[in-house]
Amino acid sequence: MPKKKEVRKIVFNSAEEMPLAPMSIGSMLHNKTGAWRNIKPVIDLSKCIKCGICWKFCPDASIDIVDEWPQINYDYCKGCGICAEECPQKCISMVEEEK
Amino acid sequence: MRKVIMGNHALSYGAMLSRAQVIAAYPITPQTQVVELLSEMCADGILNAKFIKVESEHSAMAACLGASLAGARTFTATSAQGLALMHEMLHWAAGGRMPVVMGNINRALAPGWSIWTDQNDSLSERDTGWIQFYCSSNQEVLDTVIQAYKVSEKLMIPSMIILDAFALSHTYEVVEIPEQEKVDAYLPPFNPPFRLTPEDPHAFGGLTSPDHYMELRYKLQKDMEKVPDLVEETGREYEKMFGRYLGQVEEYLCADAELVFVTSGTAGYTARVAVDELREKGLKVGNLRIKLFRPFPFKKVREILTRVPKVAVLDRNLSYGHHGIFYQEVKSALYGQPNQPVIFGFVAGLGGRDITRESFKEIADYALKHDRAEEEIVWIGVKK
Numbered sequence: 001m002p003k004k005k006e007v008r009k010i011v012f013n014s015a016e017e018m019p020l021a022p023m024s025i026g027s028m029l030h031n032k033t034g035a036w037r038n039i040k041p042v043i044d045l046s047k048c049i050k051c052g053i054c055w056k057f058c059p060d061a062s063i064d065i066v067d068e069w070p071q072i073n074y075d076y077c078k079g080c081g082i083c084a085e086e087c088p089q090k091c092i093s094m095v096e097e098e099k
Numbered sequence: 100m101r102k103v104i105m106g107n108h109a110l111s112y113g114a115m116l117s118r119a120q121v122i123a124a125y126p127i128t129p130q131t132q133v134v135e136l137l138s139e140m141c142a143d144g145i146l147n148a149k150f151i152k153v154e155s156e157h158s159a160m161a162a163c164l165g166a167s168l169a170g171a172r173t174f175t176a177t178s179a180q181g182l183a184l185m186h187e188m189l190h191w192a193a194g195g196r197m198p199v200v201m202g203n204i205n206r207a208l209a210p211g212w213s214i215w216t217d218q219n220d221s222l223s224e225r226d227t228g229w230i231q232f233y234c235s236s237n238q239e240v241l242d243t244v245i246q247a248y249k250v251s252e253k254l255m256i257p258s259m260i261i262l263d264a265f266a267l268s269h270t271y272e273v274v275e276i277p278e279q280e281k282v283d284a285y286l287p288p289f290n291p292p293f294r295l296t297p298e299d300p301h302a303f304g305g306l307t308s309p310d311h312y313m314e315l316r317y318k319l320q321k322d323m324e325k326v327p328d329l330v331e332e333t334g335r336e337y338e339k340m341f342g343r344y345l346g347q348v349e350e351y352l353c354a355d356a357e358l359v360f361v362t363s364g365t366a367g368y369t370a371r372v373a374v375d376e377l378r379e380k381g382l383k384v385g386n387l388r389i390k391l392f393r394p395f396p397f398k399k400v401r402e403i404l405t406r407v408p409k410v411a412v413l414d415r416n417l418s419y420g421h422h423g424i425f426y427q428e429v430k431s432a433l434y435g436q437p438n439q440p441v442i443f444g445f446v447a448g449l450g451g452r453d454i455t456r457e458s459f460k461e462i463a464d465y466a467l468k469h470d471r472a473e474e475e476i477v478w479i480g481v482k483k
Contacts, residue, residue: 015314015321020255021196022315023293024301031306 033060037079039094041072047091054083054092100276106267109237109274110176110202110260111136113244115146116282117200119174120289123151123162125181129214131204131268133176156181160188160199167197168303170294172248176202178264179220180209186224189257193228193319195304198251198258198289200244205364205415206264207450215451216264218364218416222424228319230258230326231393233363237272239345239390242337245277245286246345249333252289254322263415264451266365277341285340323394330391347396349388352378353403356385358466361404361412361429363389366447366454370413373459384463389425397432404429405438411466413458413479415448422476443472447479454480 009030012018019025043054054070055063062077063070072083084092104112110133114122122141124134140146149166153159156177163173177185182203192199207217221231232247234240240262247258262268295303307315327347334345351371353359362370367388377384387403389396404410410433414423421427426444433439443466448454458479465477 011310012314015317018311018314018318019293020318021293021303022194022305022307022311023303025305025307025311028302028305 032075033078034062034073034075037074037077038097039079039081040074040097041077041079041081041083041092042095043070043072044091044093045069047089049089051088053086053088057082057086100278102274102276103271104237104274105132105269105271106237106240106262107132107176107202107204107269108136109240110244110262111140112274112276113241113260114174114200114202115140116241116277116279117174117245117248117286118172118283118288119146119148119200120171121149121151121163121166121173122175123153123159123166123173124175125153125156125159125177129178129181129204129206131176131178133202133204137174156184157188160185160192160201163199163201164188164191164195164197165295167192167199168195168295170289170291170296172252172289173199174201175199176204178204179206179213182220182224183208186227189224189227189229191304192257194315196255196319198248198255198291200247200251200258200260202240202244202260202262204264204268205261213450214264216266216364216415216448217450218261218414218424221259221261222416224259225393225424228256228323229393230256230323230391231261232258232390233261233392234267234390235349235363235365235368235388237267237270237274238343240267241274241276242341242343242345245282246330246333246337248289249286250326250329252291253329254325255291256319256322256326261364263365275341275343281340285337326394327391327396327398346399347389347391348399348403349386349390350403351386351388353385353387353407355383356407357383358409358411358463359385359387359404359407360459360462361387361389361410361425363392363425364415366413366415369454369456370459373456373463376456377460377463382463382467392425392428395428395432400429400432401436404433404440405436407440409443409466410440411443411445411462413445413447413454413462415446415454417446417449417476441471443469443477444475445477445479452480
């Protein structure tokens with residue numbers, strides 16, 4: 001399994017050192033899209049059956065499975081709510097962000 | 100081996116001999132027999148390629164892009180409305196540096212519905228970053244597909260091989276089909292500098308901030324600028340191996356000409372016959388057929404056209420509200436050059452109306468009588 005890439009802003013200083021095509025220039029890791037969210041998914045693990053459907057459906061790969069349990073990565077989750085919609089146990093609720 | 104084949108099938112044979120590995124296509128109008136023959140070749144086992152039938156031209160190009168990124172040599176073909184539907188994906192191909200080769204049969208865009216020839220479909224894709232070759236014979240179509248893979252894969256820029264509907268696409272001509280071993284010697288397997296693979300995972304085409312977008316496009320332009328020399332080099336190499344030179348332009352009796360027609364596609368073929376006939380009448384005319392349109396062959400065009408006093412550009416296309424597109428481009432290439440000729444712009448043959456030897460006589464007559472064009476566009480063969 002290849003290891004995860006480091007989160008850092010990549011800035012090339014010349015065209016020469018850049019790849020030919022826009023590939024892996026690091027922006028997706030550096031760009032923490034979680035800041036766009038105004039409602040966030042919260043999982044009630046007491047009802048979770050560890051089916052992995054939320055993990056599979058997340059369009060932004062923002063749900064990890066940690067020791068068999070789903071865990072939301074709020075750095076990147078945009079709050080689309082697909083996980084809450086698809087969860088067969090209805091144990092994910094979308095909660096208003098408060099600041 | 101010599102065969103009598105139509106232009107559509109010249110594209111198919113070109114793709115077959117180039118050993119295309121993935122072919123994705125939408126099979127319904129405005130598609131032509133290009134992919135029909137390729138699907139038969141795949142079914143018969145003559146061609147070892149994956150043939151993907153898709154639900155639209157947009158998907159056809161998208162499938163080619165995925166395959167190309169994974170390291171496969173890819174081919175598709177389309178026309179008119181189909182090409183227009185691909186538009187977004189054409190930008191992805193060029194910007195993502197995926198060297199797809201595609202055949203486009205020049206057909207007029209609807210409305211009204213038309214299946215006849217007109218260059219506005221491919222010229223509407225002028226600024227997508229694709230290399231464009233406009234062909235004038237079935238032999239040239241076949242040969243150019245093979246050359247295009249070589250050019251495209253070296254620079255990682257996609258190529259479009261363009262031919263006129265009916266006048267070439269459905270016209271049968273004698274075509275020399277090169278031997279597979281010789282084509283293999285000319286065109287090595289596709290070996291891209293980067294590819295989509297689990298061995299070395301990368302995200303392609305992700306968000307690109309103002310920190311990097313401009314440099315990526317700078318690199319695309321710089322590589323585009325290398326195309327004319329590479330076409331020259333690979334065209335000479337092709338000539339050595341197959342006896343047919345494949346250049347950026349085709350010059351016909353321009354050296355001593357007082358008037359040179361600038362043409363493209365099959366009109367360039369007709370122009371040569373017209374030049375012979377006009378020369379018999381004592382008129383010193385010549386023809387410059389532009390084959391490589393993107394990138395524009397500035398050097399060749401300047402070299403040839405700054406030696407002549409008058410130039411008549413014929414367009415089977417129109418940028419509505421401006422001029423014929425080849426006319427714009429030729430003027431732009433010659434602007435500010437020493438010995439800039441007088442340049443006239445003619446529009447003819449839209450929507451498949453015939454461009455004949457008579458059309459060129461009319462053009463010569465106008466251009467030789469006038470010191471400058473009296474109208475922005477001189478129309479040929481329109482019922483005003």
